[in-house]
Amino acid sequence: EMQLVESGGGLVQAGGSLRLSCAASGFTFDDSTIGWFRQAPGKEREGVSCISTSDRSTEYADSVKGRFTISSDNAKNTVYLQMNSLKPEDTAVYYCAAGSLTTAQAMGVTLNPYKYDTWGQGTQVTVSS
Numbered sequence: 001e002m003q004l005v006e007s008g009g010g011l012v013q014a015g016g017s018l019r020l021s022c023a024a025s026g027f028t029f030d031d032s033t034i035g036w037f038r039q040a041p042g043k044e045r046e047g048v049s050c051i052s053t054s055d056r057s058t059e060y061a062d063s064v065k066g067r068f069t070i071s072s073d074n075a076k077n078t079v080y081l082q083m084n085s086l087k088p089e090d091t092a093v094y095y096c097a098a099g100s101l102t103t104a105q106a107m108g109v110t111l112n113p114y115k116y117d118t119w120g121q122g123t124q125v126t127v128s129s
Contacts, residue, residue, distance in 0.1 A: 001026045002027045002098070003118075004023070004097070004119065006020060006021065006094065006095065006121065006122060006123040007021045008020040008123060009094060009125045012086055012126070012128070014086060014087055014128065014129050015086065017082070017086065018083045020036065020080065020083065020094055020096075020123060020125075021078055021080055022096030023076075024077045025077060026100075027098065027100035030054065031104050032100055032102075033099040033115075034050060034051055034072065034079040034099075035047060035048075035050035035051075035096070035111065035113075036094060037094070037095045038092035038093065039095070043092075045095070047061055047113060048061050048064055048068065048081070049061065049064065050070065050109050051070045052105075052107075052108070053079070054103070054104035055104070058070050059110065059111055063089075069081070069084075081094070088129045089127075091125060093122040093123070093125075094122060094123050095120055095121075096119070097113065097118065098116060098118040099116050099118075
């Protein structure tokens with residue numbers, strides 16, 4: 001069974017940092033594209049960042065460039081999202097997603113949520129002003 005489990009969310013003051021983790025199982029982790037998405041109340045789901053676990057290429061949304069860093073530990077089947085200089089507008093439920101049915105080369109790095117077939121349950125990030 002393909003599964004993604006997020007952790008690391010919480011409440012933090014503006015300017016603070018959090019690190020989200022996404023633990024994966026049930027598919028070929030080291031040849032896949034893993035993405036982070038977020039959804040705030042009343043807003044559409046937004047792509048935040050993604051990584052190819054094969055060649056470690058990455059993609060970031062303009063809103064988080066320079067503040068967030070995505071990384072992959074293939075030995076642990078885990079992708080991380082380090083979030084620094086957090087802003088109140090970063091408040092959302094953060095979801096991890098995987099393109100588990102295709103190779104990383106075939107999928108590439110994309111923030112199109114419709115390309116991803118496996119999703120985690122989400123973790124809440126709240127940034128207070």
